[in-house]
Amino acid sequence: MENKDLFTQMGKLETSMSALSDEIGDMKRQIKSLLEENKRLSIENQQLRKLLKRETAAHPPAASRNADENIDTDPESYPDPLQPPVGEGYDNLARLYHEGFHICNVYYGHLRTEGDCLFCLSFLNK
Numbered sequence: 345m346e347n348k349d350l351f352t353q354m355g356k357l358e359t360s361m362s363a364l365s366d367e368i369g370d371m372k373r374q375i376k377s378l379l380e381e382n383k384r385l386s387i388e389n390q391q392l393r394k395l396l397k398r399e400t401a402a403h404p405p406a407a408s409r410n411a412d413e414n415i416d417t418d419p420e421s422y423p424d425p426l427q428p429p430v431g432e433g434y435d436n437l438a439r440l441y442h443e444g445f446h447i448c449n450v451y452y453g454h455l456r457t458e459g460d461c462l463f464c465l466s467f468l469n470k
Contacts, residue, residue, distance in 0.1 A: 388455050391444045438468060 437447045441464050446454045448463030456464075 384455060384457070387444075387457060391455070395443055441468060 441447045441456075444456050446452055446456055446461055446464055448461060448467050450463050451461065
């Protein structure tokens, strides 16, 4: 082989190694993204399981309750459907925040992964 052929082959090998290195870098970024998404979904799943466990413990299924307990004959005990209870929206937002979700306009609905959010806390304190 001549020196020219060696340099040509070496150039081709270097180009293919560079392309392979770029491909490996892309795969690493995809793996990192998938791992982050997996972790986020695992945390969200864990939060939802806790919520479901708490809700089922607080409210047993209707079939297990006595049917007479569900009947309310006093018409004044029914809430007015046109007037929402005072503070219900605030209570729902506070509950969502304590379950680990953002309630601020910046990250609303996203899972809180890094502790308390100052935007959410300032919104709750209004």
